[in-house]
Amino acid sequence: MRQSSLVVVANRLPLDDSAAPDGACEWRRSPGGLASALHAILEQTPATWVGWAGGVGPAPTLPDIGSLRIRPIALSEAELRGYYEGFANSTLWPLYHDAVEQPVFDRGWWETYQAVNRRFAEAAAEVAEPQAAVWVQDYHLQLVPQMLRELRPDLLIGFFLHVPFPPPELFTQLPRRVELLRGMLGADLVGFQRPQAAHNIAQLATRLLGAQATDDTILLDGRTVRTGAFPVSIDVAEMQALARRPDVVSQAEQLRIRLGRPRRVLLSVDRLDYTKGIEHRLTAYSELLRDGRVQVHDSVVVQVAVPSRERVDSYKVLRDRIEGEVGRINGEYGRVGEPAIHYLNQPFDRAELAALYQTADVMVVTPLRDGMNLVAKEYVAARADGSGALVLSEFAGAAAELEDAFLVNPHDVDGLKDTLLQAMDASPADLKRRMAAMREHLRNHDILAWARAYLTELDHTGRLAERLPTPPPGQPPRTRPARPVPRQRTVARRRPRA
Numbered sequence: 001m002r003q004s005s006l007v008v009v010a011n012r013l014p015l016d017d018s019a020a021p022d023g024a025c026e027w028r029r030s031p032g033g034l035a036s037a038l039h040a041i042l043e044q045t046p047a048t049w050v051g052w053a054g055g056v057g058p059a060p061t062l063p064d065i066g067s068l069r070i071r072p073i074a075l076s077e078a079e080l081r082g083y084y085e086g087f088a089n090s091t092l093w094p095l096y097h098d099a100v101e102q103p104v105f106d107r108g109w110w111e112t113y114q115a116v117n118r119r120f121a122e123a124a125a126e127v128a129e130p131q132a133a134v135w136v137q138d139y140h141l142q143l144v145p146q147m148l149r150e151l152r153p154d155l156l157i158g159f160f161l162h163v164p165f166p167p168p169e170l171f172t173q174l175p176r177r178v179e180l181l182r183g184m185l186g187a188d189l190v191g192f193q194r195p196q197a198a199h200n201i202a203q204l205a206t207r208l209l210g211a212q213a214t215d216d217t218i219l220l221d222g223r224t225v226r227t228g229a230f231p232v233s234i235d236v237a238e239m240q241a242l243a244r245r246p247d248v249v250s251q252a253e254q255l256r257i258r259l260g261r262p263r264r265v266l267l268s269v270d271r272l273d274y275t276k277g278i279e280h281r282l283t284a285y286s287e288l289l290r291d292g293r294v295q296v297h298d299s300v301v302v303q304v305a306v307p308s309r310e311r312v313d314s315y316k317v318l319r320d321r322i323e324g325e326v327g328r329i330n331g332e333y334g335r336v337g338e339p340a341i342h343y344l345n346q347p348f349d350r351a352e353l354a355a356l357y358q359t360a361d362v363m364v365v366t367p368l369r370d371g372m373n374l375v376a377k378e379y380v381a382a383r384a385d386g387s388g389a390l391v392l393s394e395f396a397g398a399a400a401e402l403e404d405a406f407l408v409n410p411h412d413v414d415g416l417k418d419t420l421l422q423a424m425d426a427s428p429a430d431l432k433r434r435m436a437a438m439r440e441h442l443r444n445h446d447i448l449a450w451a452r453a454y455l456t457e458l459d460h461t462g463r464l465a466e467r468l469p470t471p472p473p474g475q476p477p478r479t480r481p482a483r484p485v486p487r488q489r490t491v492a493r494r495r496p497r498a
């Protein structure tokens with residue numbers, strides 16, 4: 001096995017197998033924030049990506065993607081259930097998202113989560129050169145940093161959590177809280193989306209492990225672990241280039257015609273997930289129709305809900321509820337040839353997404369809780385002419401950066417209705433001003449800036465960041481986190497309490 005000096009370890013590879021139109025197996029880019037973000041930088045960087053290709057049974061043989069080598073990890077049916085669908089997506093995912101859905105604590109899943117984490121750690125140890133940097137991603141692999149440190153103490157180990165990291169009141173519900181915390185803290189640098197998360201882990205390390213901690217340093221077992229906020233972003237240049245492509249522009253025009261040339265197109269693009277607030281949004285829209293504040297011939301809603309985690313019970317139930325509600329709203333308010341909601345439960349390629357973003361006068365992104373939400377950033381990047389309104393939940397990480405969006409509390413349905421109308425009726429001058437400010441922010445905070453900031457913090461010599469693709473002309477290379485992180489709030493040392 002060839003070795004690399006940079007290894008990324010993430011549950012999912014950036015490729016999904018899907019059936020081509022002729023029925024053959026075709027690999028396409030996986031939906032989901034993590035794959036979108038990392039794929040953009042790693043395609044052009046000599047590195048190895050260790051991850052799962054979807055499906056069960058022996059790992060497939062996958063070609064390199066540009067200069068990126070792929071090291072697939074096999075999962076059995078039982079592992080898929082216990083590790084991915086169980087511990088990762090039925091315990092950690094809901095708990096880390098404010099427990100908006102009840103987390104399931106099934107004791108049987110823990111063994112499998114540990115075993116699969118060990119498999120990822122062993123694969124990473126195998127493909128990492130001496131003194132290489134290994135960058136572990138997300139809640140699926142929280143035990144990998146410590147396991148890897150035991151296997152390969154020579155490595156520089158980074159961990160980045162793409163989802164929110166909860167406050168102690170929620171985290172301490174976890175029966176395996178000590179092991180999970182120690183697992184993450186096996187890294188040299190633990191990165192989060194928001195500064196609050198770094199504060200939460202400092203409190204937890206103090207309370208549960210008796211560590212000495214500030215909001216950017218944790219002293220544990222004689223080792224220093226650094227923590228900080230590095231808000232993830234998108235490949236802005238890619239989305240801007242797509243949005244300018246003549247075929248995408250004409251696809252957007254066609255879409256608008258097919259939608260009946262309404263005055264306003266409202267668009268939402270989500271994984272079909274209970275954290276995304278899809279039901280709250282449908283309720284708000286349906287009430288606007290009921291109250292006569294919007295009419296179907298005038299405003300059209302397009303809801304893209306890409307299938308996700310389809311075998312997990314809570315996701316099946318959610319899909320049934322959403323599809324029932326879309327049916328009810330269309331039945332009640334639609335007219336022949338004029339549905340109130342165009343509902344699409346399917347994946348799209350990047351060009352199709354860019355065309356959809358261009359068609360949307362109002363982009364509605366209203367998760368109940370979201371680590372970042374890259375869809376909001378993609379919309380802003382795609383609005384080449386500076387028009388368009390972004391309605392954005394206060395509870396998405398992106399809200400801290402896209403402050404000129406129409407910010408909203410998605411739990412407040414009346415507030416959501418008013419904000420939707422405000423965005424639909426805003427003056428072109430107001431929209432241009434808001435969009436210009438958000439586009440300016442994104443120009444300086446793209447995916448490269450994120451990776452550069454994280455890797456420079458991981459390795460102060462700059463050796464890692466230098467290997468990333470060069471930034472587009474006119475954009476200075478960033479070497480610090482994109483947003484200042486509050487420093488040095490000391491958390492008092494306490495006795496460990498497991």
Ligand code: ADP
Nearest residue numbers: 031032033034036271306346347348373374375
């Ligand atoms: P999450 O990480 O929870 O999936 P994000 O909004 O951060 O949420 O990221 C979602 C990513 O998945 C975006 O890059 C988006 O373009 C992509 N995506 C969403 N819906 C689809 C779809 N129907 N087809 C293809 N990609 C999608």
Ligand code: F6P
Nearest residue numbers: 012031032033034035138162308
């Ligand atoms: O961003 C959170 C995340 O869990 C990513 O790790 C993942 O790529 C994305 O959501 C999609 O989820 P899944 O890999 O379960 O389809």
